[in-house]
Amino acid sequence: MKVRLVASLCAALISSAAFAQVTVSEPWVRATVPQQKSTGAFMQITSPVDGKLVEAKSPAAKVVEIHEMVMEGDIMKMRAVKGVDLPAGKTVELKPGGYHVMLIDLNAQVKVGDTVPLTMVVEGKDGKRENVELNAPVRPLNNAAGGMQMHKMH
Amino acid sequence: MPFAVLRLRSLVLRALLVLFAALSLGACNDDELRFNNTDITGANFGHDFSLLDPEGNTRTLADFRGKVVMMFFGFTQCPDICPTALSRAVEVRRLLGVDAERLQVIFVSVDPERDRPEVLKAYTAAFDPAFLGLHASLEDTRKVADAFRVFYRKVPTGASYSMDHTATSYVFDPQGSLRLAVAYQSPAESVAADVRTLLQSASPLP
Secondary structure (H helix, E strand, C coil), X not given: XXXXXXXXXXXXXXXXXHHHCCEEEEEEEECCCCCCCEEEEEEEEECCCCEEEEEEECCCEEEEEEEEXXXXXXXXXXXXXXXXXXXXXXXXXXXXCCEEEXXXXXXXXXXXXXXXXXXXXXXXXXXXXXXXXEEEXXXXXXXXXXXXXXXXXX | CHHHHHHHHHHHHHHHHHHHHHHHHHHHHHHCCCCCCEXXXXXXXXXXXXXXXXXXXXECHHHHCCCEEEEEEECCCCCCHHHHHHHHHHHHHHHHHHHHHHEEEEEEECCCXXXXXXXXXHHHHHHCCCCEEEECXXXXXXXXXXXXXXXXXXXXXCCEXXXXXXXCEEEECCCCXXXXXXXXXXXXXXXXXHHHHHHHHCCCCC
């Protein structure tokens, strides 16, 4: 009886912890050259419950937007989007060739070795917002779409 | 009816001749080069360009005779497709080994307002110092893009603007003729193989 209670308490604790925990892995920002005023941030986001990435913030840029790259025939188009759906338990990739966080009007050149602080704002179905703070390392400009991601595209 | 037989004979003969001609043409086609990417040999567009390098010198295709030229239109504020295409070009050069110096990679800006020469130079050099960034006035940029059937358009995105643009790379043979259209998702290996084919098929320079 006691054991069962402890077990269910544990389960409740774990699930409530998981409920609030949106995880971000492998974040990175593409390096820039001097006077290049914008760049992209990429990462993998997993939300344990249905949610939506609604906003991204960073002190590194004056404007931060969530963009989607789409191909129409052989034409590349980039558009700001209102949000990115995060289905429960599904890892959503922000990667070259898809969604990315656009850092516009950078305050300084972004160099390899730097880390860029980012805040990802995820909204649950109940309208509650959760901030996920992260530091994204800077990868070289010629980072071949992460190398691995490049292969995943094919 | 000997006349009718004669006519029939000549018809058969003609049919055979046509068939033979078709077969030999087919054989001819088999002798032609085979590419992984889209063969646009003989295209009635993209014959040449006249653009400025970061130092302000006018560059045309004739400057690169003897080299395969791979040309991509893009802009430096592009977070996604342009770095991907240029990174692929880096990989293509790596795969070419000693032949890498016989491939000239050219990045043409479709955003000359923001891509000042110094930005363009630093940007292409960040991928490979051998890459060349070319630009022109707004008006001339449009002319060159039209000549290569490249689409681009300024699109406001919230606080700034982005450029929609054609993501295809073009490849010229060492004689300066447009030969291939390379889709953005074409892997580096397939591009490198095609560049090699063009280098090998090129007659030695006089």
